[in-house]
Amino acid sequence: MKIKRGLGKLSSLFESAVVVLISSLFVISIVFAATTIGSNILTDGNLDVNGTASTTSATSTAYIDIGVRPDGGVTLVNWAGGDLYVQDDIEVDDDANIADLLTLGRATTTRITSTAAISVGSFFTSPAGFDFTEDLAVSGDIVGNNKVTSTVALWVGSAGTANNINLAGGDLYVQDDAEIDDLLTFSRATSTSATTTAYLMVGSDFTLPSVFNYSEDLSVSGDTVLNDLYVVGGSATVSTGTATTTLGLLVGPTQGIGTTTLSVGVANNATSMQNGCIEMVKNGVYSKIYINENGTALVVTVGRCKDGP
Numbered sequence: 001m002k003i004k005r006g007l008g009k010l011s012s013l014f015e016s017a018v019v020v021l022i023s024s025l026f027v028i029s030i031v032f033a034a035t036t037i038g039s040n041i042l043t044d045g046n047l048d049v050n051g052t053a054s055t056t057s058a059t060s061t062a063y064i065d066i067g068v069r070p071d072g073g074v075t076l077v078n079w080a081g082g083d084l085y086v087q088d089d090i091e092v093d094d095d096a097n098i099a100d101l102l103t104l105g106r107a108t109t110t111r112i113t114s115t116a117a118i119s120v121g122s123f124f125t126s127p128a129g130f131d132f133t134e135d136l137a138v139s140g141d142i143v144g145n146n147k148v149t150s151t152v153a154l155w156v157g158s159a160g161t162a163n164n165i166n167l168a169g170g171d172l173y174v175q176d177d178a179e180i181d182d183l184l185t186f187s188r189a190t191s192t193s194a195t196t197t198a199y200l201m202v203g204s205d206f207t208l209p210s211v212f213n214y215s216e217d218l219s220v221s222g223d224t225v226l227n228d229l230y231v232v233g234g235s236a237t238v239s240t241g242t243a244t245t246t247l248g249l250l251v252g253p254t255q256g257i258g259t260t261t262l263s264v265g266v267a268n269n270a271t272s273m274q275n276g277c278i279e280m281v282k283n284g285v286y287s288k289i290y291i292n293e294n295g296t297a298l299v300v301t302v303g304r305c306k307d308g309p
Contacts, residue, residue: 076103127158164190277305 041047058064063079067087077083112118117132121139130137142148153167157175165171194200199214203221212219265276277290288305289298299309 127155129155279305 061082063077063081063083063085065079065085067085069085070087077085079085115134117135117137119137119139121137124137124139126132126135126137151170153165153169153171153173155162155167155173155175156178157173160173160175162171162173165173167173197216199212199217199219201219201221203219206219206221208219263276264278266274275290277288279286279288281287285302286304287300287302289300290305290309291297292299293309
C-alpha cells in the first residue's frame with residue numbers, strides 16, 4: 001500500500017511537470033513569433049532585429065542602418081549625428097524634407113524642389129553668379145527631349161562679360177564661337193565681326209540678281225552705310241530698278257559741306273598700280289571712259305575696260 005501511495009504521488013508530480021513544460025513551450029513559441037512592446041526600450045548597446053520590425057516612430061541620435069551595413073569607405077555617412085543608410089531601394093509616398101546635403105547614386109522623381117541648389121554629378125567650380133540659391137549645377141551633359149526655355153537669359157561659357165545685353169527678357173550670351181548649320185534669323189543684330197561661308201541676308205527677302213548664288217554673298221534690302229568698302233578678287237554689283245529721276249548709286253557726303261570723291265584705280269607704287277576705267281551700257285552696247293596716256297584728257301569709246309585702251 002505504501003508503494004502504491006508513493007507511486008500515486010509521483011504520478012501527480014509528473015503530470016504537473018508535464019503541464020508546466022508544455023505551457024512553457026507554448027509561451028516561448030508565441031514570444032518567438034511576435035513580441036509587442038508597450039513601453040520604451042533603453043539599451044546602451046545595439047538592438048538587432050533579424051525578422052520584420054514595424055513602428056510608428058523610430059529615433060536615433062547616432063544613425064539608422066537599413067539593410068546590410070557596408071564597409072565604412074564605400075558610403076558618405078559617418079555613422080554619427082543622426083545618419084540614415086538604406087542599402088537598397090527607398091520609396092517615399094509623401095514629402096521628403098532634407099535640411100542639409102542629399103547625395104543620390106540615381107534618382108527618379110516626378111518633381112524635385114530645392115530652395116538652395118541641386119547638383120547633378122561630381123562637384124566642380126561654379127562660375128561667378130552661381131550663389132547656390134535656387135540654382136541647378138550639372139557636371140555632365142544636359143539633354144532635353146522637348147523645348148528648353150529661360151524667361152530671363154541663357155549664358156553659354158564659364159566666363160566672359162556681357163557688354164551689350166542686360167541678361168533679361170530672353171537674352172542669349174555666348175562666350176566664344178557659335179556655329180549655326182541652318183538659317184539664322186534676326187530682327188536686329190549688332191556685331192563687330194560676322195562670318196559665313198554661305199551668305200548673309202539683311203532685311204526682307206527680295207528678288208536677287210542671277211550672280212547671287214548663295215555662296216559667300218551679302219544681300220541688303222535697305223540702305224547700307226559703310227565707312228570703307230574693299231572688294232578683293234571680285235566685283236561689287238549694285239542692282240537698282242529705280243526711275244531715272246531717282247538716284248540709284250549715290251556717292252555723297254553724310255552731312256555738312258565738303259568734297260565727294262569717287263576714286264577709280266590705284267597709284268600707290270609701280271608694283272600695285274591699277275589704271276582707272278568706267279564702263280556704261282547704252283542700248284546693249286558697252287562704252288568706256290578712261291584717261292589718255294598723257295593723263296591730260298578723258299577718252300570715251302566703245303568697248304570694255306577689260307580689253308584695255
